């Protein structure tokens with residue numbers, strides 16, 4: 216295994232670090248309070264190429280491999296999670312389907328605009344009755360001549376208010392269950408397609424999540440992504456591919472919280488000495504550092520396996536589960552080490568604490584990751600028997 220970063224990625228990581236310090240962090244309070252990322256920051260992020268990470272160079276992107284992407288996401292994880300969710304949802308679940316499953320014509324039409332951020336991507340699977348049970352979709356796509364007519368509703372779709380291109384899963388043959396689901400590329404301007412109002416959330420301020428409504432939306436046949444009936448498998452592939460990137464963002468957030476906690480423990484004095492001198496605080500910090508190193512090893516191993524073309528179904532589920540649970544544990548310890556300061560909204564720790572919570576829910580809950588791992592263990596057992 217070789218996780219060594221290329222010189223290009225090392226340079227890009229440093230550029231991202233400086234960009235975060237000078238352009239993103241100063242906007243933290245504004246983004247949090249207004250629940251919106253200024254367009255100027257999105258434009259600067261586009262100019263830096265942050266919307267084109269996953270897209271191959273021949274379509275105008277940066278063509279960064281998964282190890283490189285994780286290195287950059289680790290850096291981005293150290294800042295406002297709402298802002299990085301916009302980038303992560305676009306470069307991850309919002310564009311992976313178009314990169315991995317589309318035909319040449321579709322690539323030419325969508326990827327160059329997605330690479331420079333002119334068109335932002337979103338992924339639309341979840342419906343009111345189809346959350347963890349993602350095969351239980353009711354949005355229908357009925358073939359009529361050379362078009363499909365889509366009707367239905369999606370909920371909780373990240374980037375929906377700003378996205379132009381949606382990877383949408385809909386039922387083409389209800390009798391076939393999961394095998395009767397197909398993926399479509401839906402453009403925001405297709406008549407009959409509407410985005411609902413922005414949901415109010417516990418955290419991730421700046422990242423917007425909304426419902427989608429399809430009322431007789433005509434989608435040209437050439438906008439089928441992959442093959443008819445492969446939509447459920449496509450969705451699982453897209454979600455699995457996104458897991459290393461999400462874990463890398465969790466990793467960056469954890470590192471940020473550890474660094475802040477060490478600094479605070481060194482400077483905060485109680486009982487005549489720095490709280491760092493209390494063994495229990497040292498143990499909290501040691502436990503945080505241990506979990507971060509474990510998460511880092513897992514993240515880059517899964518990224519390397521993906522780049523090498525290995526199947527990572529079990530490993531990516533383990534990584535998503537571990538990364539999100541560790542992030543929540545570390546955010547909790549960081550609040551504890553900071554005491555009252557950790558609970559006050561003038562400081563960033565409580566924001567990370569709230570932002571951490573969603574990572575155990577979206578892109579497959581922790582319970583569903585355990586189900587995936589167990590299903591793989593059963594398969595491996597059967598193969599050995």
Ligand SMILES: Cc1cc2nc3c(=O)[nH]c(=O)nc-3n(C[C@H](O)[C@H](O)[C@H](O)COP(=O)(O)OP(=O)(O)OC[C@H]3O[C@@H](n4cnc5c(N)ncnc54)[C@H](O)[C@@H]3O)c2cc1C
Pocket residue numbers: 304338339340341345346347348370371372373374416419424573576577578579580581582583586
């Ligand atoms: C902020 C946010 C952003 C999101 N972004 C997107 C997006 O961009 N695109 C998209 O398609 N979706 C998105 N989602 C949806 C998200 O993926 C789902 O919320 C998630 O998969 C869980 O589905 P659910 O909310 O319906 O919970 P449910 O499926 O109702 O689960 C409720 C509880 O039951 C547990 N449970 C359910 N089934 C089982 C089982 N078989 N075994 C064990 N436990 C089980 C769950 O783990 C959970 O604890 C987003 C959600 C949020 C909140």
